[in-house]
Amino acid sequence: MAKKSATENRARLEAFCRVLEEKGVDGAVLDHRDDAFYFSGYTGSDAVVVLSVKKRRGWLVTDTRYTEEAEATAPGLETVVWRGNFAESVGGMLKKFNLKTIA
Numbered sequence: 001m002a003k004k005s006a007t008e009n010r011a012r013l014e015a016f017c018r019v020l021e022e023k024g025v026d027g028a029v030l031d032h033r034d035d036a037f038y039f040s041g042y043t044g045s046d047a048v049v050v051l052s053v054k055k056r057r058g059w060l061v062t063d064t065r066y067t068e069e070a071e072a073t074a075p076g077l078e079t080v081v082w083r084g085n086f087a088e089s090v091g092g093m094l095k096k097f098n099l100k101t102i103a
Contacts, residue, residue, distance in 0.1 A: 006041075006075040013039050013051065013058055013076065020053045020103055027052050027099030029090060036060065040074035048090060049077065052097050061090055 016039065020028060030049040036042045039049055040060055047062035047070065060070050060077040063086075070079040082089035094102065 009039060009041050009076045014056065017051065017053045017056055024101060025053055025103045026101045027094065027097070028103040040077045042070055042074040044069045044073070050090060050093050052099060055097070059093065061093070
């Protein structure tokens, strides 16, 4: 897979957020590896992308094994390391950022 630029990733995220906003969606959780790469450039595994449509902000949620790779390959997203239960960590983020309607 070719490395993506931060500008290209940002443009893709912005376009996706506009579509979600038109549909009345607060955020998205992208759990497929290809989606993570398409929107962030992240090439590793064991990660999801969480997006806030209103804030136009995104997070790459992964475990400690992939932190360095996430920070190096996904410059447009904030890297979040999950600990404990993965689903609870992502659910906590959705609640913290008031993301109720999720795509």
